[in-house]
Amino acid sequence: MRRIPTKRKAAIIGGSLGGLFAANLLLRNGWEVDIFERVPEELAGRGAGIVTHPELFYVLQEAGVRVDKTIGVKVESRITLAQDGSVVSERPLPQILTAWSKMYHVLRSALPTQNYHSGTAVTDVIDGPDFAIVTMPDGSTQKFDMVVAADGFRSSIRKKILPEVQLQYAGYVAWRGLVDEMRLSAKTREALFEKFAFCLPPTEQIIGYPVAGLGNSTKAGERRYNFVWYRATSEDLDLPKLLTDATGKHWVSGIPPTLIRREVLDAMEVAAHALLAPQFAEVVTHASQPLFQPIFDLEVPKMAFGRIALLGDAAFVARPHSGMGVTKAAGDAMSLVTELSNQADTIAALSRYSESRTQFGVAIVQHARHLGAYMQAQFKNKTEREMAERYRTPEAVMRETAVPAQF
Ligand SMILES: Cc1cc2nc3c(=O)[nH]c(=O)nc-3n(C[C@H](O)[C@H](O)[C@H](O)COP(=O)(O)OP(=O)(O)OC[C@H]3O[C@@H](n4cnc5c(N)ncnc54)[C@H](O)[C@@H]3O)c2cc1C
CATH class of the missing domain: 3.50.50.60 (FAD/NAD(P)-binding domain)
Structure with missing residues (x-):
């Protein structure tokens, strides 16, 4: 330069x-x-979870940051889990996942x-x-x-x-959270760590991947698993309820995670057990401080x-x-x-x-x-939902989500 x-x-x-x-x-x-x-x-x-791309590492180096193995956690492949927890699809895709902190x-x-x-x-x-x-x-x-x-x-x-x-609200929110590796059962750790995982039950979408743990440690046993769970949430009814704290205060610009009402968290946990693969249900219900982010x-x-x-x-x-x-x-x-x-x-x-x-x-x-069209279609009519559904095969979702886009 x-x-x-x-x-x-x-x-x-x-x-x-x-x-x-x-x-x-x-x-x-x-x-x-x-x-x-x-x-x-x-x-x-x-x-906390951040997906990396080669361009990010290049700019980090230009910005004076030494990029070495401690920058993130590497996964080799992506899997999609069915609601019963079995693997319905897998594709190799090495990627490094890091944490915001x-x-x-x-x-x-x-x-x-x-x-x-x-x-x-x-x-x-x-x-x-x-x-x-x-x-x-x-x-x-x-x-x-x-x-x-x-x-x-x-x-x-x-x-x-x-x-x-x-800002234009997209009609859904992303619940996010982190769980310490050792808080998960051995079975779930084995299924999820080393993987970028997906689960696509009707009307829902959740993804998860390992990230560094406390003190930014990337050592096995000290990492955390990060999830992002997209849930259709109507702007006029459901979103205001989620954004209201126990005192009745409505946080229009986003509610601090510690003020999310207990009953909102309980309902989210019940839905996790009813809708998600058991491995993901375990991650969601063990997360230390789940939060949600309206998608715009x-x-x-x-x-x-x-x-x-x-x-x-x-x-x-x-x-x-x-x-x-x-x-x-x-x-x-x-x-x-x-x-x-x-x-x-x-x-x-x-x-x-x-x-x-x-x-x-x-x-x-x-x-x-385009990637979020399926979630957005949840409040539309049946035909529009079915159209959006056609592009939502596990293969398509795994191929297109969080990879460098070519324009
Ligand atoms: C505290 C924090 C935590 C985050 N955690 C995650 C995460 O875990 N995962 C993820 O995917 N994304 C996260 N994000 C979002 C992610 O950082 C951004 O999408 C991305 O990095 C681009 O962000 P940005 O720097 O443009 O804006 P932001 O990250 O939103 O930062 C804007 C900054 O501007 C400051 N600011 C605003 N107005 C003023 C003002 N008038 N004067 C001075 N300062 C002002 C804010 O306090 C804020 O720190 C987080 C953002 C923040 C601020």
């Missing part, structure tokens, strides 16, 4: 994975970087602490011809050559620039506005079936830095970044929508 000799200054809003990729890459390409994260504490995974840890460690400002919720960003102005929580302002909005799927910066862009689609028409760039989930949210959230954020950061290194004019570089990554974002959201 060609370097332009400069000390341009970047503000990055959001200190999660997207922001950390951008900060590490910019810093290593001659920029001064300040990353502002509103949460005062270290961030912690919520759900591992990604956060390696990226955070690669960044000097003085560049990361925790507990700093940026309140406004204004674009200008010579610099962008960032307003801090105390009302003071700072000037930067560029602002990267890596502030997630509810990005306030995107809402200000593109108020017409809305999000697309923006462009990703750069003068000196402000949107990055990661602030711009595009693809359903988790594609397993691309973190790799997409990494790819955005890589593209941004490449364009800035090739071009002294920051605004022109951001415009080129926007062109290439908007195209990619649109394609990945569409691909993930």
